[in-house]
Amino acid sequence: MAQSATLHNFSVQLADVDRGVYQDLELRVARHPSETAEYMLTRLLAYCLEYEDGIAFSEGISATDDPAVLVRDLTGRITAWIEVGAPDWERIHRGSKLAGRAAVYTHRDPEKVLAQYAGKRIHRAETIPLYSFDRDFVDAAVAAIDRRNTVTVSxxxxxxxxxxNGTHVSTVVGERMLG
Structure with a gap:
C-alpha cells in the first residue's frame, strides 16, 4: 500500500524588510513520502522569500510539469517559476521560457548544482538566480520542524x-546566477 503525504501546518510571520513584505501566513505543506525534510524546508523558505500575490505551492515532487512554487497573475498566467533542490536543466529552461521570471532555491552544495548546468542551454540563464542555504542552517531548522509549527521569518x-517552534537560526542566503 502506498504511503500518503504527511501534512505540516506552518503559522508564519513574515517580515521581509528588503522587499517591504509583512504578512501572516497559514500554510499547509504536504510532504510526499519521498520528499526530504530539507527539501520541504527549502520549499517553505522559497515561498516566503518569493511571497507576493498569486503565489502557490504546486503538488510538490509528484507534480512533474510544475515547479515547487509558482506565481500566477489574475489571468492565470504563470509569472514566476521557482524550482527547489537541484532540478533538471530542462525544467528550468522550460520555466524560464514560460514565466517572466525564474529562480532556483537549494539546500544542496551550490557548486555541485551549478556544475550540472554547465554547457546546457537554459533560456535566459544569466538572469536566473540560484539561492542557497548553509548546511548547518538547514540542519538546525529541520530538527525543529514538527507537524504543527509556529515560524517567524525575517x-x-x-x-x-x-x-x-522556539529554535532560532540564521544564515546569509547565497546568490549566484545560472549563466
Missing part, C-alpha cells in the same frame, strides 16, 4: 533569521 539584506 529578512534583512538577504540575511534570513528564522525561528521555528
Amino acid at each position: 529578512v534583512t539584506e538577504r540575511q534570513v533569521f528564522v525561528d521555528i
Whole structure:
C-alpha cells in the first residue's frame, strides 16, 4: 500500500524588510513520502522569500510539469517559476521560457548544482538566480520542524533569521546566477 503525504501546518510571520513584505501566513505543506525534510524546508523558505500575490505551492515532487512554487497573475498566467533542490536543466529552461521570471532555491552544495548546468542551454540563464542555504542552517531548522509549527521569518539584506517552534537560526542566503 502506498504511503500518503504527511501534512505540516506552518503559522508564519513574515517580515521581509528588503522587499517591504509583512504578512501572516497559514500554510499547509504536504510532504510526499519521498520528499526530504530539507527539501520541504527549502520549499517553505522559497515561498516566503518569493511571497507576493498569486503565489502557490504546486503538488510538490509528484507534480512533474510544475515547479515547487509558482506565481500566477489574475489571468492565470504563470509569472514566476521557482524550482527547489537541484532540478533538471530542462525544467528550468522550460520555466524560464514560460514565466517572466525564474529562480532556483537549494539546500544542496551550490557548486555541485551549478556544475550540472554547465554547457546546457537554459533560456535566459544569466538572469536566473540560484539561492542557497548553509548546511548547518538547514540542519538546525529541520530538527525543529514538527507537524504543527509556529515560524517567524525575517529578512534583512538577504540575511534570513528564522525561528521555528522556539529554535532560532540564521544564515546569509547565497546568490549566484545560472549563466
